[in-house]
Amino acid sequence: MTGQRKDVLIDCDPGIDDALAIALAHGSPALEIVGITTVGGNVALDLTTANALRLREYLGFPDVPVVPGSPGALLRPRLDAAAVHGDSGLGEVRLPPATLPPAPGHAVDFIIETLRARPGEITLTAIGPLTNVALAVRREPRLVEWARELVILGGSYTRGNITPATEFNMAADPEAAAIVFSAGWTVTMIGLDVSRSALATGAVLERMRALGTLGEDLLVPCAEFYGMVTATEGPAIHDACAVAYLIDPSLIEIEPAVVEVETLGRLTSGMTVVDFDLRGRTPNALVGTSIDVARFWDLAMSAYSRINPASRV
Template identity: 35%
Template structure:
């Protein structure tokens, strides 16, 4: 896998899930500016690898800014370092000598038809890679993208989702590049329509800690002061709990309940097992000029544009099954490591 992230609380859990999963061979982790600036994203990626005692996995630095637009970041959602209240030790691991764009290009050329790409941040690095290697969509085995909103409100503007809104031009280029592939090779798009049904609640964290054998019981509650920190004996549980507490407080403060939408871990699960979703094929494009709608993903479900389909949009899944698997795998890894 090539994993392209803007880490990010939910990106963090996506990395933990992939590192815990025996089917995930991560060849490279690309750092993309989005939730926080790219240097901080890279630092977070390295720190999570340390915490999970991961092997020598390449971490690359991606573009500092989107293709055309000024960079937007969202520390109010993810915290000043992008990982909520968590305070991970600074890693001594080194970044790769090659950048994220070159890593995308070189790896798919080395392993044609073998690599799954997973993008849980803006599509900047991938768009730049496709400019260098236009055949990249056909060299990938599969692409999974967390992004967009179709029959669902946006989370950045009334109609746009964060990853697309940060770099709409990149998203438009990527979708266009995948037109004409067979249906089983089209990118699977996991939009807000489905990812906002992935509601992590305090009981999920309690179950995660229990699976890891961590003590004392892990309790996150709405009435706790913002200064509350985890006392979990297991470092994986402790740091993730501190991260997700911030995310739950954000959702609560925006009238969404004391929960956290786990967009990116769900996309990671789809990348490993596409059978967990049903999809509907469509032609997707991105609004680039609308005064009110810039960054909005538009799906032509009926072929009105007369253009070839370029995406398989995830429409249904089983959130209970997803969380059961996530808790078992990440909790099991935490238990083994500590």
Template identity: 35%
Template sequence: MTYGPPIPVIIDCDTGVDDALALLFAVRHPGIDLRAVTCVAGNTDVDGVVRNTLTVLETAGAPDVPVARGAERPLIEAPRSASHVHGHDGMGDLGLPAPRRTPADVDAVTLLHREILASPRPVTLVPTAPLTNIALLLRTHPEVTRNIERIVFMGGAAGAGNATPVAEFNVWHDPEAAAILLTAGVPLTMYGLDVFNRVVVPAAEVHRLRTSTEPGARLAGDLLAHRPAAPGTTAGGTGGTAVHAPADGTGDPDGPDEAAGGLGDAGALCAVVDPRGLTTYRLPVEVSLAPGPARGQTVVDRRSRIGEAELHEGTREQALVDVGLEVDVPRYVKLYLETVEAGGTG
């Protein structure tokens, strides 16, 4: 595939396992100009997120990309990590070394503001985490929207959730922040669970990555092995909520029990450089903010006509979002593998 000038990209993440897969891809894809990474509490605490992010960038051979610490808790809720999914260190407890790099001496909102406005071309902002930093940015510096091309966020679901039966983790972790995002006034693409769970790397490819002598490719394999595909999902198939665990009981990369691994957040970066692999529908979306079992649900209106509520009560103003509902799985798997492996050859 031929690419034009690299797309200026800023990632806002809570580096756990699949955020790390996304960072590896962003660093190594020639069509991405990774200008900054900002960190927020989510999969693990924010200091752990900063540490994990710096370690991944080092392992990937990234240039000196600025990394900033952001919000340590949601706007209203208490922080709720996903250590049962991503391990106590947020990185699958792989025992990765502490980074030599250090974070920027500014906070995440300041770095986002600076890098968005300094970019010579409009930025594509890719949040793969709870949206607290993004909400704070939009409320503090709304002028940044003039230099944002699009926000491609990993979050939400038109169907089933994973944090609750109807809510996806990133939105559920900070629903108010997600609601603010929907009023950003810039084009939005929702890379939610409907496609997130489907992009699966076959077991043989995971094994090949894990036995690579190149550090970035090997890290990708170990991360994929930590988050096997959702039960009932095969490479290229569909399934329910992903269940994450080591690929085999020993953790031996040469073990015979390799599992297919889900790309997760990395699929959102694939959609940035190759949007034709993602089929989206422009649909009204809102976030449920009321207490109770639906809190954090992204309510995606897929109806072809209005219903009785609108007829009797009038229509509500809702954000129109390009919602990803179908994905070319082999295309994105091929794109990811070629990028991560080629990027390590110099």
């Protein structure tokens, strides 16, 4: 780790809530981003990569590698969420175009080599479909030993948001998710049961606006694009919950569980089947059950306030 910071490699598919999560990670003094890998998910890989590159320069960490990875799922057509995130993936956000290219190579190789070089030191957090992580752990099974921890945003033990049973990141590549959960490490799963509570209400948007340029350029347009905001309701900022857990695990209640991913069900493909009772089995996951929403937003605003963004074009 760098000083007292936790070093993190973020695998993502920006994506509005990915953008807010990346900004949270960069702004937090508790985290150091050592790399960003991209995957096709919310929008196509060329767009998720372009968005990651723009965010890297706008937020101000141009030396961190951004490495593109898998364009789609292992065995299925790519599931698209442009209807939610906009054609570009970042809604109506207008950031300066990136001037620096992505790093050479493929995300899978970057994940393996980065963790191989520093075993036990780097947290891998995946906030998009799990295709890159699944390919990496299949290619190099020792990844489960090299990762300090694996924290994902995805799944649910109650209900889905793509189908009644399935959350988007799991539905996007159920086979990859099944590989990741069965690989032999403990997966910390921050799912819809937690992230549905982290709402960008009217009061939250006012706090974002008070941050000046970052709020005007990125935070507020992201939150407002998702949908109607009222005094008590607003869009859920899903991916940032996983990053918040990295910063302060006490924000989220977690319970050990056995998690298996359904890949064959006609109505349940991608469902995370969560058994908290264990039934004599060894847990393969720590599953988030609730979040302290007030403390989450305090933590997020504190981190965002530390960011000095680039000038708008």
